[in-house]
Each structure stands twice: as structure tokens, then as C-alpha cells.
Amino acid sequence: MTEQSSTEHIPVAGSAAGSPSGPRRRVVQVTPNYPPLLGGVERVVHVLATRLAARNDVSVVTTDNQAGSAPRRAVEAGGVKVRRHRSVTVAHTSLAPGMFGSLLRIRPGTVIHLHCSTAVVPEQVWLSARLRGLRYLLHFHMEVDASGPLGRLLPFYKTHLFGRVVRGAAGIIVLTESQRDFLAERYGADPAKVYVVPNGVAEEFFLPPRVASPEPVGEVGPDPLRLLFVGRLDTQKNVARLLDALALVTEPVRLRLVGDGDLGADLKARATRLGLDDRVEFVGRKHGEDLVKEYADADLFVLPSDREGMALVVLEAMAAGVPVLATAVPGNIETVEGAGRLAEPTPSALAAAIDGLARDRSELAALAAAGSARVADSRWDRVVSAIEDVYRQVGF
Template sequence: MRVLLIANTLPPRDLSGAGEQVMQLAAGLRQAGCEVEVLGRGAGGARGPKVLFPLTVLPPLWRALKRFRPQVVQVHESDGGLAALLVVLLRRWLRPRPLLAALLQVSYREEMRSVRPLRYRGRVLGRPGWTERRFLLFKAPVQLALGALSARLADRVLACSAQTAREVERDYGVRGVGVLPNVTGGLPIAAAPPQAGDPPPGYLLFVGRLRIRKGVEVLLEALAELRSAAGGAPATPPARLVIAGSGEQQAALAARAAQLGLDDAVRFLGRCDAGRVRRLLAAARALVVPSIYEGMPLVILEAMAEGVPVVASAVSGIPEVVIDGDCGWLVPPEDPPALAAALRQVLADPEAARRRGERGRRRLAEHFTPAHAAARWLELVASPAGGEGGG
């Protein structure tokens, strides 16, 4: 089977969970015997800036349709909306006539809802900055329209979790959305070699873009509570936090860490490539994912692959991957005391945390590899019983 995957952001050029999932799926499908091409930006693909990809991908898509003659064309996220439209308009003249699939990592309407202040018991923990408010006003409505277009035109609509599938059905007005979980293990990414200035092992680790829905403000509050037990005595062992990522909230987060007296406990590393993230995970006590909204975060799977336990908010698709009490800890979102309590358990009993990490590694191997993704994709997309999708 010939499969054409279309995506705007692809590794190693871009740090993108959605783009990496395209490459993971491609690896799995190739192992399953499919002939796969990936169309993105760069040589042979779309030219120009990332923001214009929905338009600039159309000429190379037309050339790929004529040359490669795919049996399935799959678009991803809002960036594939116009590509989906072109396939639908042209496929009556194409032989074979390609089936159109759309894979969505989030509902853009739900992502818009997540651009809001973070609160705990009436107290504001953080507010979105101007960049995120501008996204809400201008970029998000366009993404919502193009994402809905992709879903409504597609013969098969896929989402990365059951929760995301329900959101897509509700927000885009489609039915029969199939679940294709995110996976890891199909790309050869080696841990970067140690560097001078690396944080000493045993820290708590956050990895991701620093925007309001990632909930790092909640994590800072939890860390402050963790480091000061009742009566002001420091927690034992002392908690340290490493933040790998950059983004709109970075300056506000650094200022808040200073206000909370966490200058010696929090280290901001900025944007890190995939190799450095692997090295950071290998030395971490736990990965912390305090988000208020996600699809199915790739970094959770990467932590599980390294045997690192996960402490995460029980939101979106996260509970479909992390089993509370088995391979990690799940806590309510926007709840610093609950998050602090889970982190205290991680630090107080490293051996119990290690066992949860090992169970996470086994769970990953059993459910979240490229081979699993390929088998599920072939069932959902290539099988005549895969479903109708779309509207």
C-alpha cells in the first residue's frame, strides 16, 4: 500500500510532538510493508515560512499525487485543511482514487478554552500573556476552521486518544473518530553526551513549551509547598526542578520562581533538542506534566521508555497512558497541594518510584510502539470496516 503523509512540522528541523508522531507512524507502516512518503517543508516539499504551509504545500502535493499515486493520503492538524480540499477536488481524476485520512492531536476549540487564567481556590496562579491572547484572537479561529475542514472532508478521522476523539466529534461536528494512540521507539534518537553544567541527577523534570495550558505555574506553587513543610522546615530530600523548554510564559515563570524563593531550586534550560531531552530524562527522578489540556503528550511516552515515573494531571488523554498507582501518579489539574503530595512520595521513596517507572516501561512496550500504531492504523484506515469518518 502506498501512503502519503503530509505534515508541516517534522523532526529534526522542528521540535514538534505532532511531527514526530508522523515519523513514528511512517516507521511502523514501513515495517508493516507499506510504501510511505512524507511531504513536509524543504527539498521536494513546501517552500517558504511555516505559517504559509497550508498554501505552499499544494503544488508539491499535486506533483506527489501524480508521481507517487498514493492509495491513502493523510493530513495532520489544521495545516492539512487546504491539502485535504485539494485531494477531494482532484481525486475523481486520480488512479487509484486515494482515500483521505485526517489525524488530529487536539481540538482547537478545546485548546482555545485552555487559554485562560490558572486558579486554585479563587487565587490566580498565572495568566496568559499577550502572545497567547493574540493567538486566541487571530490564529486560533483560523486553525479551528482549517482543522474542522480537514475532519469534515476526510473519509477516516483519527485522534490520539479517546478523549480527544470525543472532543473532535463534539467540536468539529463529525462522527466515528477512531483512536490512534501516540507511540515512540521508531526513530533513532541517542542521548546527547554529558556537558559541563548539566544539573546533578535526581531532579524533577518538566519538558515542553512554556505556555499557560502547560500549568508550570501550578508546578512552581507545588514546589514551594514541597520545600517548606509545616513550620518552615525544608522538605527531605530537597526538591529540585529542571525546566527544559522555552515559550511565552518564560519570563513570568522566572519572576514567579524568584518571588517564591525558588532561585536555588529551579533551573531554566531553555529549548532543548531531542538528544538532550533523552539525557535529561535518564537522570531525572520523575517527569512532571501539570497541564490543564493536552492531546497525548509524547514526552510521557519518552519518559516511560527510559523507565522514568510520571506525575501528571488527570486530563485529556493522559489517563489513557499513565495508570495511577501503577506506572505513575495522576493528580487533579490546578491543584498545587495534590501535586506537592505526589511529588513528596516520589522523593521520599525512590525505590517505589523506580518500580513505577519500570512498570511504565513495560506498559509502553506492550501498547505504544510504532508496530502497535501501524497495526491500529491499518485496522482503522485500510480495512473496509474502518469506519466512515467525516460528517
């Protein structure tokens, strides 16, 4: 779910970073999707589960959506126990009836850490907790948007179902201050129960500052500005908007699209129709050192989304010293404002911003420095300490 705000650094509010976390807890991370499906929320849950397992007994209850050959029961890295329930996907929502049985078997005293980014799973946690007299913590990632023919039911769902999930939580984790305000206004959340804990960045993405060099100029003008997008090729990310923008760009640029998704084939066909085959490269998923290299080789990171929570890829780009250009939509505004460039979510506005930065590249170094400063204190170890501090404050 969405909405957010920024300060000079992205703070880990209320954290006692690096402090002891107290007694070992039982923690169940409940999430609609989990790796090997790789989206921002899934990566966040995986990092939290793995790192929390160093000091806690951690399990994950999820679905088998896009899990491939991953086993339905497994003990994974760090000793995390993962239970993937058989599911079907309807309107981009994973439906797994068997998950409710797992939720009903959670032992009293367990931290039930619910990750919210789609419908249905939150309501199962709310109902199972009421039936068992248990408490749960809600982690609000992104507002659910309408999808497919059932989207017309969304206003009813938000008012009469998800609102109860929000108000019934023992505590709520949000990514920014504006999400706190949004939950209070939209769902009646008690602000005193809401804790601001931004997303983090893995150590490998923090690269040394780039050495400024003269703008490379060949016989026919400057070398192309190297643009990078990392993320799912789906509706929310709206890569079609970026391709349409690129067709309007007049300066020399090249775009690498890192990721895959349901719209991959359509987007490749769109790039061909727009005459962009010599300017756009689809390179598929990248992980680990390969992904770090993509950031290291880029001149400008571009995110054309319709909405975000707090995009991990933006934080990673900032940590790697890559200047960021993003659409001025909820989530991006709060993460990027003052530390990158924002453009209205239209192809023409994105094209104008890209052209301006490609024509006069003197601003890129300042944007990179501002982004690096924004995420300087955003390592995952601080975030995990903040999460454990929330557990303590909520009374788990």
C-alpha cells in the same frame, strides 16, 4: 486536539504488528510544522515519515515555521522528500499560502495523511481534496484551543470549518477511545471510520529496570528528589504552574527543565522571583543519548500541562522506568491513570503530590513498574504497522 482512555497496556488497536504491509504506496504527510521544530506532534510525524519510507514512497508537505536554515526542498533521512513552504505565524498558527499549490498537485491514488493540531492546514487539505476528487486520512492529535484576539472566532471555526474536515475524511486516526467518542459527539464523525492507534516509543528509551536501593540520607536528611520536565516552554505545557508549585514544596527537591520555547526567558525570570534559582535548572534542548540520560538520572517525571493529546515524553519516561506525575487534564488522564500519579491542575495540588512522594518514596517503585507495563507493547514498529493497516482498511 484532545481527549482519551486507557487499558492495562496502551494497545495498538487493529494492528497486525510486524505483518507485511502490501504493495508500495505513495504517501504524503501533511503537517503544519516539522523538525527542526521539535514538539510532540512534529516528532510523531517525523518518526512515521521516516519509518513508513522503508516500505513506501513518502513525502512531507509542511511550513518553514522555526525551520532555521533547513532547506525548503530536501531529501532527508530514509529518502523522505520534504517541502517546506514559506510561512508566517499568527496566533500560534502557521499560515503558508503556497502549501495549497502543493496539495493541488498530489497525484490520484496517493495516501494523503493529514496531521491535525492547528487550524488552516486541515481546511486546505479538505478543499484541495474536494477540488481534485481525492481522499484523505485525518490524524487527530489535539483539539485546537483559543489563542490571541482571533480566539473568539474558534467556535465558528470548529462548527463550520473543522467539522467539515472531520466528516469529509475517508478515515480518522485517534490516539484513544475517548478521542473517538469526542469526535463523534463534537464533530459528528462516523465511529466506524475511526481507528485507535496510540503514539509509540523509540527503542532507545526502554531502559533496564532500576535496582531498588535504600533511600539516600545525608546528615541533614534525604537527598533531594530529582524532578524532570521535558517539553516546549510554551503556554500549553504551563511550566509556570510547576514553578509555582515548587515554591510551595517543603521537601528537598531539584527540578531540571529540558526544552526551550517562547516563554523561556519569562520562566527563568519567574523562577528567580520565586527564589528557586538553587532548586531549578534550565538545560535547554536535549536529543538522543543526552535525552535518554536525563530520564535515567530522574526520580520523578512531572508534566504540568493544560491539555495533551498523548504526550510522547510521558511514554518515554514510563519506558525509561521513571514514575510519572501529571496534571489531571484531557490527554494526561487517559495516558497516566492507573500507571502514574495524577494531580489537579493547580500549584497547590501539584506541590502536595510532590511533597508526598518526596517524603515517602516507597510508592515510586510501584509507579515506575506500572508505567513500564503500560508502554511495554508501544514500540514504534508496531505503531507503523498499525498505520499501514489503517491505510489498507480505508482502501488506499
